Amino acid sequence: MARTFSVRTQPGFTFIAMFCFFLLYLPIVTLVVYAFNSGQSVAIWEGFSFRWFESAWHNRAVQEASLRSIFLAAFAATLSTLVATMAALATTRTAPYPGLTFKYAFINQPLMVPEIVTAVALLIVFSRIKVWTGYSGIAYLLAAHTAFCIPFAYLPIRARLENMDLTLERAAADLYATPWNAFKRVTLPLLWPGIIAGFMLAFVISLDDVVITEFVKSGGQETLPTYMLGQLRRVVTPEINAIATVFLLISVAFVTTFFIINRRKP
């Protein structure tokens, strides 16, 4: 009897799949397990304890870095989502014209340019500005994070807009809605899931960033990831595992929410 071809029944498939999952998840599982180690080592198991979570919780440097990370992510995600929404509207609610594809590429530039290049470029430009203005506050980080978050917010919003039935906006206009009213009453309510998904993605991306942050930050502006990186250069205790575990939890929560929201059909 002829059966449809399934790659899952091929010899070796299970082995290869398991091996890939093993490679992907073993380090993460190890990291999480040792977060609960009661000893000083990240390699020798001595017993179960929450002591490193407590220690991290009471660590002032961790507290400050966490708050800074969250503030930075919230600000960058909000502003980049706003910009991305306008960009998505401008690039979808128009008749195609020469140069439109170029504009997509232009908006998505941060996805294409190697992060280290952007980081070095920002470092050079910002250091000039620092000299001119004497200002060395958090605004540089806010600007940098907002900029590289834009394409991440843009993609789900644009996808949502492209899938939306254009006759709905036409129907609104037909029923005496001015363009602003049509946007407010029809487009925006239907776009919300895309906007929230874009915001969440931007938030996680900002929260997670090391390279650009490391180059742009001034003294005393550690975020959680750069703090962790700094710690690794000194004594490594399971405290870093505990921080990473909480971080992982937050990211997974955000990304899962993003997928659930994005899966709903317009």
Next chain:
Amino acid sequence: MAIGKTAIEAVGVTKIFQSSGQDSLKALDNVSVTIGENEFFTLLGPSGCGKTTLLRLIAGFDFPTDGQILLHGQDIAPLPPFQRPVNTVFQNYALFPHMTVGQNIGFGLEMQGKPKAQVEARVAEMLRLVQMEELKNRRTSQISGGQQQRVALARALAPEPKVLLLDEPLSALDYKLRKEMQIELKRLQNETGITFIFVTHDQEEALTMSDRIAVMSKGKILQVGSPRDIYDRPAVRFVANFIGETNFLEGKVVSTAKGQAKIALDSGATISAGLGEGAKPSGKVTVVVRPEHASLVAASGKATLSGKLENIVYFGTDTHYHVKLNGGGEFTIRHQNVHAGALGFEKGDKVGVLFGAEAARVLRD
């Protein structure tokens, strides 16, 4: 039917779609048509004939390259859709998925800035009109296709537009529901007294519902008339061919007099046929005869044409007789089946075809 006051008038409307290359598409070519108040007017034609383009120009979703669209004498062609007292029922209904049935129906009035109480009252009235009172608070995704259709109608009628545009609104419904909605649409048009402009490619739908029909092809209106006009007296070959089945007979004009012409057919016989108003054809012409306007008779001198019976196809309500004409050509006769039984002809019989001058029509070509 007599046309009362004019509601919509298209004057020399041309629409050219410029595509990215040099090739451009002339969707409408100098179209002029007058649609009366309280009229059920149908734009009929195959896909790509320009009927939907004309509807979109009236709605304001697109603007004409040239020409005017007058609503009660005022040119509305440059106005955006939200400034036109014209509403549309969309092919896919385009109901707002994030609103309830009631909110959908009230949307137009709300956008017009009507007070809340007035909107509520009108929504209740519209729900009653389309017999959906109990579904007011449902989501539009929770109701059936036929019910969505009614909500789309109620939503478009609620602001009391001067003209209602319907873009193939019945094409998504199954046969039985479509028949029901045809009657429903006629009823709504009678009760509201609003001008309906209905776009369809379905000739049967057009014939059963319309006061007048405009048959379109390739961006032009070929003929405007009542369903009976269009069916019984098609002016051009496309109209005769597109609507119903037709026999075409080729011949030469011998003489014309008093709205009739004597035609010498290529097959040898000479027949009389009706002429359109003011038509004075000469030379080669085409004559059309509807299959049910001719009858099958025994071969004799009385018959208009003669030939051999080639095939008999039984259809339940009627029977089709296919005759191979002497001198070339085929002719189909549709005979209503009656209680008394069949006509009594057999395949292969020599037969005659009988029709009068009023059943034959000379096409303008």
